[in-house]
Amino acid sequence: MTREQLFAQIQQKRSFLCIGLDTDPAKIPAHLHSAADPVLEFNRQIIDATHDLCVAYKPNLAFYESLGPKGWETLAQTLDYIPEGLFTIADAKRGDIGNTSSMYAKAFFETLGCDAVTVAPYMGEDSVTPFLNFEGKWVIMLALTSNAGSLNFQMLELQNRELLFEKVIRTAQKWGSADQLMYVVGATQTTHLRKVRELAPDHFLLVPGIGAQGGDLEAVARFGMNRQCGLLVNASRSILYAGRGKDFAQQARAAAQQVQQQMAELLERHFSQA
Amino acid sequence: MTREQLFAQIQQKRSFLCIGLDTDPAKIPAHLHSAADPVLEFNRQIIDATHDLCVAYKPNLAFYESLGPKGWETLAQTLDYIPEGLFTIADAKRGDIGNTSSMYAKAFFETLGCDAVTVAPYMGEDSVTPFLNFEGKWVIMLALTSNAGSLNFQMLELQNRELLFEKVIRTAQKWGSADQLMYVVGATQTTHLRKVRELAPDHFLLVPGIGAQGGDLEAVARFGMNRQCGLLVNASRSILYAGRGKDFAQQARAAAQQVQQQMAELLERHFSQA
Numbered sequence: 411m412t413r414e415q416l417f418a419q420i421q422q423k424r425s426f427l428c429i430g431l432d433t434d435p436a437k438i439p440a441h442l443h444s445a446a447d448p449v450l451e452f453n454r455q456i457i458d459a460t461h462d463l464c465v466a467y468k469p470n471l472a473f474y475e476s477l478g479p480k481g482w483e484t485l486a487q488t489l490d491y492i493p494e495g496l497f498t499i500a501d502a503k504r505g506d507i508g509n510t511s512s513m514y515a516k517a518f519f520e521t522l523g524c525d526a527v528t529v530a531p532y533m534g535e536d537s538v539t540p541f542l543n544f545e546g547k548w549v550i551m552l553a554l555t556s557n558a559g560s561l562n563f564q565m566l567e568l569q570n571r572e573l574l575f576e577k578v579i580r581t582a583q584k585w586g587s588a589d590q591l592m593y594v595v596g597a598t599q600t601t602h603l604r605k606v607r608e609l610a611p612d613h614f615l616l617v618p619g620i621g622a623q624g625g626d627l628e629a630v631a632r633f634g635m636n637r638q639c640g641l642l643v644n645a646s647r648s649i650l651y652a653g654r655g656k657d658f659a660q661q662a663r664a665a666a667q668q669v670q671q672q673m674a675e676l677l678e679r680h681f682s683q684a
Numbered sequence: 685m686t687r688e689q690l691f692a693q694i695q696q697k698r699s700f701l702c703i704g705l706d707t708d709p710a711k712i713p714a715h716l717h718s719a720a721d722p723v724l725e726f727n728r729q730i731i732d733a734t735h736d737l738c739v740a741y742k743p744n745l746a747f748y749e750s751l752g753p754k755g756w757e758t759l760a761q762t763l764d765y766i767p768e769g770l771f772t773i774a775d776a777k778r779g780d781i782g783n784t785s786s787m788y789a790k791a792f793f794e795t796l797g798c799d800a801v802t803v804a805p806y807m808g809e810d811s812v813t814p815f816l817n818f819e820g821k822w823v824i825m826l827a828l829t830s831n832a833g834s835l836n837f838q839m840l841e842l843q844n845r846e847l848l849f850e851k852v853i854r855t856a857q858k859w860g861s862a863d864q865l866m867y868v869v870g871a872t873q874t875t876h877l878r879k880v881r882e883l884a885p886d887h888f889l890l891v892p893g894i895g896a897q898g899g900d901l902e903a904v905a906r907f908g909m910n911r912q913c914g915l916l917v918n919a920s921r922s923i924l925y926a927g928r929g930k931d932f933a934q935q936a937r938a939a940a941q942q943v944q945q946q947m948a949e950l951l952e953r954h955f956s957q958a
Contacts, residue, residue: 432784434787470780470784470787472778472780472784472785472787472788472791473784473787475756475787475788475791475795476787476788476790476791476795477791477795478756478760478791478795478796479753479754479756479757479760480753481756482749482752482753482755482756483753486752486753501780503778503779503780503804503807504746504777505777505804506744506746506775506777507829507830507831507833508831510706510744510746510747511746513708513744513746513747513749513750514746514749514750516750517746517749517750517751517752521749521750521751521752522752530777530779530804530806530807531806531836531837532804532805532806532826532829532837532838533777533804533826533829533831533833533834533838534831534832534833534834534835534836534837534838535832535833535836536831536832536833537831537833538833552806552807555781555806555807555808556781557781557782557807557808557810557811558808558809558810559781559807559808559809559810559811559812560807560808561808562805562808562809562855563805563806563808563848563851563852563855564806564807564808566842566843566848566851567842567843568840568841568842568843569840569841569842569843569845571843574837574840574848577837577840578837581836581837
């Protein structure tokens with residue numbers, strides 16, 4: 411999917427919502443446990459109920475890997491079920507030396523057919539660039555995450571007074587264009603979003619951390635939006651587990667709709683000013 | 685496996701060799717392609733031919749993931765095939781926010797039954813510590829890797845003149861003891877091994893990069909060995925693909941034996957001086 415296609419979808423749906431398919435077997439409604447594949451059944455109903463309200467789905471690989479080989483079947487079938495035109499992100503946070511990163515890229519872009527994969531920057535250029543060699547595919551690199559541990563290393567100050575996450579973005583800007591590279595910036599990090607936008611004005615940002623993690627959508631939009639929206643804001647638990655009964659999919663839809671409506675207002679405000 | 689058990693195995697086998705099962709279907713001998721599962725058949729023959737010469741096996745997840753759901757079956761069956769008493773490392777380089785890291789830990793320690801998993805430090809404490817909550821299991825954290833890209837971030841100098849990888853080790857020393865935490869330090873980084881040992885005198889180091897990547901085993905031993913050896917040195921391609929014909933397993937054994945003999949000498953030299 412191209413950046414223009416992604417922006418067109420955002421305009422059409424008036425949404426920049428990404429729904430994280432972090433499906434935990436322990437949290438899905440009891441009545442689904444009799445299904446042949448409860449996680450797949452849950453995902454299908456969530457997708458049916460929400461696909462007109464979001465522009466992307468982001469399955470988190472950990473939840474599928476913890477189920478063993480069967481989990482990968484469930485993941486592959488979930489990805490197959492996502493309607494054409496939605497952006498799919500394998501939230502895998504991979505990164506390894508060159509030839510291994512190429513194998514990961516093959517796993518996510520070719521075997522699973524995802525549009526994007528999240529990668530970790532610690533191993534540097536030759537761990538990231540193999541993911542950038544796939545036409546029409548995207549790399550989403552960790553920059554500033556939403557968790558407490560982001561303080562340990564990402565916020566360290568370097569000799570030139572730059573923070574590590576700033577250096578990570580500034581360096582990666584040379585590796586990939588805004589048509590193939592995005593950054594992860596947590597919604598809890600709005601004070602730093604302005605700096606991220608200085609460093610990467612045109613790149614899309616994947617923003618986790620609203621909903622269960624407490625980030626503020628309005629602040630994210632104020633500091634993070636660019637002329638093509640430039641944001642994919644993710645919510646997982648607050649939508650997936652909005653209800654725990656037989657009506658869980660309707661409850662998920664209601665939760666997604668609430669976010670989408672706020673996004674529609676933020677988009678209107680941003681583009682009427684622009 | 686405890687640290688003492690690992691050291692006992694090293695003494696008994698006079699080896700601190702870890703064999704990386706980075707099995708690439710494109711590189712395995714042609715006559716295996718008629719097997720029901722060529723990768724599994726290759727791994728079995730490699731394990732049969734080498735398990736008395738090494739103390740650990742390290743399957744690299746990327747190679748199995750690139751094969752889709754079937755690859756995970758192959759991985760699980762490969763791990764089942766490794767004889768009792770050998771140390772097994774899932775080279776996965778995972779790391780995510782807390783609840784997700786717990787799912788990954790469950791995937792590798794419980795579903796697959798590995799002794800250890802490699803993790804990436806970028807997301808900080810709450811991405812690493814969930815892996816440390818499993819009795820008898822190990823976390824192997826990336827510190828200083830063997831690839832060119834290690835220069836991008838790991839070698840950055842911080843305000844206090846410390847390098848990032850030093851800060852990573854110094855910080856992680858508070859998270860886990862030498863009985864549950866190891867570090868990845870590339871064999872190409874021998875100039876920094878002395879510093880690593882200052883920071884983490886008792887921890888085992890997993891050292892990739894000898895063989896195909898060109899690291900120097902003798903220098904690794906000189907600067908990295910501690911009173912329990914404290915090293916697991918990995919070789920992958922130089923052993924797996926030592927031969928490409930019907931005798932590939934014998935060729936792999938010969939290549940492993942060569943490394944093991946050098947290791948036996950290095951161990952003898954080190955412990956006769958100690």
